[in-house]
Each structure stands twice: as structure tokens, then as C-alpha cells.
Amino acid sequence: EDQVTQSPEALRLQEGESSSLNCSYTVSGLRGLFWYRQDPGKGPEFLFTLYSAGEEKEKERLKATLTKKESFLHITAPKPEDSATYLCAVQALEAAGNKLTFGGGTRVLVKP
Amino acid sequence: EAGVVQSPRYKIIEKKQPVAFWCNPISGHNTLYWYLQNLGQGPELLIRYENEEAVDDSQLPKDRFSAERLKGVDSTLKIQPAELGDSAVYLCASSSGQGAPDTQYFGPGTRLTVL
Numbered sequence: 001e002d003q004v005t006q007s008p009e010a011l012r013l014q015e016g017e018s019s020s021l022n023c024s025y026t027v028s029g030l031r032g033l034f035w036y037r038q039d040p041g042k043g044p045e046f047l048f049t050l051y052s053a054g055e056e057k058e059k060e061r062l063k064a065t066l067t068k069k070e071s072f073l074h075i076t077a078p079k080p081e082d083s084a085t086y087l088c089a090v091q092a093l094e095a096a097g098n099k100l101t102f103g104g105g106t107r108v109l110v111k112p
Numbered sequence: 113e114a115g116v117v118q119s120p121r122y123k124i125i126e127k128k129q130p131v132a133f134w135c136n137p138i139s140g141h142n143t144l145y146w147y148l149q150n151l152g153q154g155p156e157l158l159i160r161y162e163n164e165e166a167v168d169d170s171q172l173p174k175d176r177f178s179a180e181r182l183k184g185v186d187s188t189l190k191i192q193p194a195e196l197g198d199s200a201v202y203l204c205a206s207s208s209g210q211g212a213p214d215t216q217y218f219g220p221g222t223r224l225t226v227l
Contacts, residue, residue, distance in 0.1 A: 004154075032213030043116070043203050043218035044155070051213075087154055091213045098143070098207060098214040099168070102154025 002027045002092050006103035013078055013110045021073040021106045023088030033071050034100065035064050036087040044087055078110045114138070116219030118204050124225045130192035133222045137185065137206030144181060145216060146172075146189050147203040155203055155218075161187060162209065194226045 003026040013019055025033065032051055036044035048057045050066040057064050061082060063074040073086055085107045089100040117136040125131050137144050142163050147155035158177070160168040163184040172179065176195070181187040191198055201223050205216040 034213075034215070036218075041220075041223075043118075043205075043220045046215055046217060049213060049215060089154070098216070099157060099160075100155075100216060102156070104153050 002090055002101040004088055004090055004101050004103035006086075006088050006106050008106060009104065010107045011109070013075070013108065015079055015110055015112050016077050018074070018076045018078070020075070021086055021108070023071040023073070023103055024069060025071070025088075025090045025103075026069075027090050027092045027101075029093035031091045031093045033066055034089045034091070035062075035071070035073055036089065038085045038087055038105070047086075075108070078108075080110045080112050083108055083110045116204055116206055116217055118202075118219040118222055120222055121220060122223050122225075124227065125194055127196055127226050128193040130190065131194050131224060132191075133189045133202050133204075133224075135187045135189070135204030135219060137187075137204070138217055141206035141208050141217075142184070143207045143209040143214070144187050145205040145207075146179060146187070147205060147218075149201040149203055149221070151200075158189070191224075194224075196226050199224055199226045 005024045007022045035047040038044045048064045053068045055066050061076045065072045085105040087105045089102045144161040146158040149155045159172045161181045179189045201221040203221045205218045207214045207216045
């Protein structure tokens with residue numbers, strides 16, 4: 001069974017204080033790993049897809065990296081508007097119909 | 113381009129009452145998903161449609177939940193009767209059905225409170 005574990009559950013940062021979120025996964029074969037951002041009262045917003053170990057993707061202050069067992073979301077010099085819950089999800093090679101398995105998310109609060 | 117549209121955004125009902133949620137996917141997206149999200153957790157798949165066909169409903173509690181996508185576009189998810197434990201956010205997502213992996217785009221969700 002595919003499993004995704006995110007840590008920490010919550011993260012409080014000062015504006016400008018860089019940090020990393022972890023997503024550990026267990027899947028028989030990885031088709032893709034997804035990062036989403038979710039603001040309170042809204043649906044998840046797509047950020048990145050990573051396909052293979054060693055791959056990196058960046059968007060503004062966010063950078064996602066992937067190894068064979070985990071992914072990291074690095075937040076560089078965060079601003080208050082980066083406050084959100086960040087969700088990680090995996091899609092297995094044998095997953096029927098592009099099924100996503102989500103982690104529990106990391107709630108990030110960036111204080112000015 | 114419009115995103116996934118859901119309504120209502122919020123719903124409060126008494127237990128044992130019926131409730132329905134509506135979803136309009138991104139134009140051209142053939143695959144539609146309904147997810148359940150409990151507070152502090154990630155979304156969990158309830159059902160997936162390929163056009164009009166429900167191709168994965170293994171996680172849908174069929175005794176009280178039903179869904180339809182009659183013309184392969186809009187979809188409705190129904191609960192009858194609702195129970196206290198059904199209080200959650202119900203998310204709809206859609207994808208083009210092309211590419212591997214196939215990116216899913218989510219709507220804003222419907223927050224259901226059962227009293």
C-alpha cells in the first residue's frame with residue numbers, strides 16, 4: 001500500500017527564515033510526486049510535479065527536490081503570503097486511474 | 113480559463129437529512145474526482161469518473177453516498193441520510209486524462225457540517 005508521511009506537522013517561521021518541509025513516501029514504483037498548496041477555506045493549488053530522483057523544480061521562493069524515498073520543499077526567505085498548508089501526494093506506476101495518495105500536510109505560518 | 117467550480121461552498125444540515133454537492137470541471141477535462149478531506153488531513157479519493165463512467169468507486173460508502181455524471185461534464189455527489197461523521201470538506205478535481213502523470217486540479221470544496 002502506498003504511504004506518504006509529511007513532517008513537521010506545523011512550522012512557524014519568521015519572515016526571511018528559510019526552512020524545508022519533508023515528504024517521505026513508500027510506493028512500489030513512482031509515476032510522479034506532486035506538491036500542492038492549500039489556503040484556509042480553499043482547495044489544493046497545484047505547485048509542482050517531480051518524476052525521478054535528482055529532479056528539482058522552482059517557483060518563486062519554493063524549490064522542490066526528489067530522492068528515491070523522499071521529497072523536500074525548500075522555502076527560501078519566506079514572506080507572510082507563503083503561509084499555507086503544503087500537501088505532498090504520490091502517484092504509483094500501477095495506480096489505477098492516476099490515483100493520488102496524499103500526506104497529512106505541513107501547516108506553515110510565516111510571521112512578519 | 114475557469115477552474116473547477118463547486119457549489120454550494122458551505123452547507124449545514126441536520127443529521128438524517130439528504131445533501132447534494134455539484135461540480136463543474138475544467139473545460140475539456142474528461143476525468144473527474146470526488147475527494148473527502150477531514151480537518152488536518154490530506155484528501156482521500158471517493159470516486160473517479162472517466163467521462164460518464166464511474167471507474168473507481170471502491171472508497172465510496174455506497175449505503176449512503178451516490179454520485180452521477182450524466183453527460184460526462186457536471187457531476188453531483190449525494191449523501192442520504194447524512195450522519196454526524198460526514199462533516200468534512202468535499203473536494204472535486206479534474207484532469208485532462210492525458211500524460212503520465214496526469215495533473216489533477218481542485219475546486220474550492222464544499223464544507224459540510226452535520227448537526
